[in-house]
Amino acid sequence: MTHSSMTGLRALNELTLVHPDAATTIFNLEDYSVLETQILDYGRRRILIESTVESGCPGCGVIGARCHSRRVQGVRDIPVAGPVEVLWRKRRYFCDETLCERKTFFEATVEVPARARSTRRLHGALVDAVISSGRAATETAIAHGVSWWLVQKALTMAATKLPNVDLLRPRMLGIDEHRFRSVRFFKNTETNAWQRIEPWMTTIVDLDTGQILGVVDGRDHAGVGAWLIKRPLEWRLGFKSSPSILQRRSGKR
Numbered sequence: 676m677t678h679s680s681m682t683g684l685r686a687l688n689e690l691t692l693v694h695p696d697a698a699t700t701i702f703n704l705e706d707y708s709v710l711e712t713q714i715l716d717y718g719r720r721r722i723l724i725e726s727t728v729e730s731g732c733p734g735c736g737v738i739g740a741r742c743h744s745r746r747v748q749g750v751r752d753i754p755v756a757g758p759v760e761v762l763w764r765k766r767r768y769f770c771d772e773t774l775c776e777r778k779t780f781f782e783a784t785v786e787v788p789a790r791a792r793s794t795r796r797l798h799g800a801l802v803d804a805v806i807s808s809g810r811a812a813t814e815t816a817i818a819h820g821v822s823w824w825l826v827q828k829a830l831t832m833a834a835t836k837l838p839n840v841d842l843l844r845p846r847m848l849g850i851d852e853h854r855f856r857s858v859r860f861f862k863n864t865e866t867n868a869w870q871r872i873e874p875w876m877t878t879i880v881d882l883d884t885g886q887i888l889g890v891v892d893g894r895d896h897a898g899v900g901a902w903l904i905k906r907p908l909e910w911r912l913g914f915k916s917s918p919s920i921l922q923r924r925s926g927k928r
């Protein structure tokens with residue numbers, strides 16, 4: 676038996692956790708167990724985790740059974756009784772389907788899908804902070820110690836995850852404007868002209884539910900107008916045609 680197939684077998688045996696240990700229970704990240712914890716300088720804590728679920732090959736769907744190798748990847752997560760540094764010892768599996776073009780693949784979970792660098796629960800917490808507490812995205816980023824980009828990405832993902840915005844009938848729309856970086860200029864390679872790239876992004880929310888309905892570029896009403904014009908006619912008819920349809924939410928710039 677080769678070394679890699681041995682580690683593969685061991686990995687399979689480790690998969691189910693009937694009685695999770697205390698650290699795993701407290702850390703409470705779905706489909707992961709805590710392998711090791713470390714207290715660093717200034718009370719910082721490092722948590723090494725490993726997944727406890729099987730992963731299928733993204734090419735063919737066959738469940739990985741033989742571990743090829745492991746690598747440690749940093750994962751941004753919510754604070755758990757204070758800030759934590761999370762490291763995932765991620766398995767790479769051989770794909771055993773002979774017809775599949777992929778030879779190996781990295782495991783992925785619902786909390787940390789393929790190529791993700793942060794947990795789904797962190798995204799959820801960021802979106803909640805913006806839409807439930809009405810905090811601006813920049814404040815949320817500072818409060819959670821993450822980059823503005825991550826907050827915006829979470830908001831965008833929450834927006835694109837909507838089943839179908841056009842089936843909703845919002846009564847009042849709110850808009851949040853977020854400056855996400857300084858103005859940048861890019862040279863358009865086709866026209867050779869310099870183009871100003873908007874550092875603003877506007878999030879459109881249903882004021883009654885806090886649900887994000889759309890994310891558009893820019894901070895003027897042009898972007899919002901262009902977005903609104905694409906909505907069903909009933910949307911626009913349903914609104915009282917006054918500028919108060921678009922209400923700037925309090926606490927914003």
Ligand SMILES: [Zn+2]
Nearest residue numbers: 732735770775
């Ligand atoms: Zn495969």
